[in-house]
Amino acid sequence: MSNVKLFWLDEEQFEELLPDETLISSEQKVLIEKNLSVLFGMKFVVRDYPMDQDVIDTLALDSNGSPVILMFRKDPLHSPVNRGLNAMAWLQGHLSEIRLLVMHHLGEKETLKLNLNQARLICLSDHFNDTEISTASLTSVDIELLNCRFHDENLLAVNRLNLPRLLQRLNPYQPRIDELLSQATPRQKQLYQEFKNLLTGLGDDLRVLVKENEIIWARLRNLATVDFSGATLNIRLNLPSEAVFLEEMAEDFMVNQADKANEGGVLLLQLNSSEQLLQSAYLIIRAYRIN
Template sequence: MSGLKLFRTDTTNSGMIEVMPRLAEIEADVQGLVETHMETLLGVRFLASEYSTGPVHGGRIDSLGIDENGAPVVVEFKRGTDAGVIHQGLFYLSWLMDHRSEYQHLVRDRLGVTVAAQVLWSAPRLICVAGDFTRYDVHAVREHRRSIDLVRYRYFGTELLGLETVASVTGLAAGPGAARRRTPEMARVRTVDGAMAELAAAVDEVLLGLGDGITRVQRKQYRAYQRLRNFACVCPPQQTKLLVYVKADPKQVDLVPGFTRDVTGLGHHGTGDLELQLRSERDLARAEDLLRLSYAAA
């Protein structure tokens, strides 16, 4: 966004007028706006604002939330550039990991018992929203073992808010040997037809190749591919097909029976209202434009 220029059509003079970017007057302005629309802007369900960490730690977490995959999220805001925002956020993330029961009670009170029981503690996230970041900030997040997103904001005029992901780093699963542990999905891939396992690997390669800063989150029922928000969810391979859910508007897509399906309002694993049914790498090639569309929207 640092190089982005936004122009408005001037119908009176048949010209173009540049809409100048600006920062919030005070930090609370951008925090309040994002908290009000957190699910739309960040893909995170809002839980609490200015959450106290108690008398011992003596701090307040700007915002607490839970993302589309059930991962706990700490969101910290800064009006401009602040070298301490990452360290402050990591301090609160560490506090959160030591107070899991308290967080789950908060989730239960706000969103219900079912959501609280499915919190994904292996993938906690820190999202820092600020006016800007330095190259040292971008380097610092790559040195940590946590999932961290640096998001730059700008107001344009009085009606537009821009968000740009400056850096996104995937944390490692908690616990020794986590990377070697067989997940239910991995076990199932080995039991299905070899062609379906190869197709699943090809889908993984295509999704990770769509751009930088892609996070892969493994849940029991699906694997999510995420920028700031999910853009694709891949279910474990079936005997003859692989189901992928993407965030494209089914009403804007020419649905093809046996290939694309509108699942708006229908229960399914993962997120997204458009279901892709892939049976071969040819289907994957047909689906690439929809995958790119969903990635761009995330």
């Protein structure tokens, strides 16, 4: 169970904000669905979609075109992990149905981006027991467990659990990543390895995937998009414009792309050297923490 504690500072006095003791209500679930873009960088598709003997609580589409099943703990007796794994198995036999749902609710443009082979499962609950954590750790499904607790009426705490590595998962994108790296220059390869070392040193909760010719690093949301076009290592950081000060983008290799924020990040780093990567490290760490 999450041990995160929140406190409200009123003048010079701290007051602990106690979490709700109840499960996520249907009203709170709808609130989460309405804010999927802010919370997880996703677009809502449909709720309570019927499948064999159950429903998909929420179906969404992430910014990389992957369908995402979100399952909530509805009562103490039914595990969102078990329900979610059943939903993922059902989805594999109903891919054309998922495509039609995306077409109907989000339109042709989003349907063309759809990546049905890389579905994700997110389970949300106020707690997860040891059996659920072990089950999630042993499955080959792309699964994430999120502790979600409402505090009073206007505060939601979300904590992603780091699952123990009980099963060595193979990244399905690794062959494509290797192919892109084989086409990079020696300098680009070296800088990418240094960038990778920086991120993996921050935590083991990262996802790495490929979209066309770009390598995407993500946590709950995409945090960085990397490509090897030209002679530089190009890294777009997914940072909100208010999280970057103009004076922080004073270096020649930093490009302000606030007008292209919806394409993967407001700040483009065009790196030529390890020194430039080191100068940018605090911004990369900021993108990791925010996303």
